[in-house]
Amino acid sequence: SQKIEQNSEALNIQEGKTATLTCNYTNYSPAYLQWYRQDPGRGPVFLLLIRENEKEKRKERLKVTFDTTLKQSLFHITASQPADSATYLCALLTSGGSYIPTFGRGTSLIVHP
């Protein structure tokens, strides 16, 4: 069966460190992978999209990697700040799914001052 797995346990890190979140998937062949940020009681906010033929994408303090052999994406936030505390969702888009995002359950990140 198809699965998107994100760590259900919260990630706690100290301010200034790099946060690394993982998204693993099985039985998908995604054309794209997206990362979103979601604050409590709010809608998700799009952060980054990476294509299947791209290995890495950067945007300011954010970096996403995409390994289609390992079926894994890593999401990094460098020099993390307490304001980065939120839930981070990964989403896969496939041609068979009409490019409609299928979301993981998200991982909560808590950055301590």
Place this chain on the structure above:
Amino acid sequence: ETGVTQSPTHLIKTRGQQVTLRCSSQSGHNTVSWYQQALGQGPQFIFQYYREEENGRGNFPPRFSGLQFPNYSSELNVNALELDDSALYLCASRDRRYNEQFFGPGTRLTVL
């Protein structure tokens, strides 16, 4: 440029009732999608509308239905509400040419 808006923000209904949720798309966006998000879960795709026609549907029963209007605003209707329908309902709009979606703040539905 106005973002995606949803109304109402909160709603309490009882089992068996019907509910209508509303969404205004971001300016220039012709595609709108609806998602259900239960507590601690990721958003689950309900359906998508493009130019007033449904062009994608997730694993939800027919009592979940929708509309898109000529101005690209949208409604989600749920009939015969069940307790498990309690969730955050999210609307997202995008320009069909691009894969970046813009989500609204959601409507929190509680079914008692």
